[in-house]
Amino acid sequence: MAFVFETIPAQRNIIELDNPREVSWWTKRFGCSEQQLRAAVAEVGPSAAKVEQLLDGSDVIVTV
Numbered sequence: 001m002a003f004v005f006e007t008i009p010a011q012r013n014i015i016e017l018d019n020p021r022e023v024s025w026w027t028k029r030f031g032c033s034e035q036q037l038r039a040a041v042a043e044v045g046p047s048a049a050k051v052e053q054l055l056d057g058s059d060v061i062v063t064v
Contacts, residue, residue, distance in 0.1 A: 009022045015046045026051075030052060
């Protein structure tokens with residue numbers, strides 16, 4: 001039986017769109033498509049917390 005290990009982002013608070021493995025990880029994490037992820041990052045920046053809030057539909061964005 002072969003095991004598949006997912007690559008967890010080195011920085012879990014920043015979304016790196018130039019790394020296909022990280023894009024795949026983040027889309028699974030947020031339950032969205034790659035296009036939705038890219039649009040969210042374009043709107044609020046690469047902060048994982050801000051992107052998650054935008055994709056969740058939350059009106060309040062908490063800055064860390």
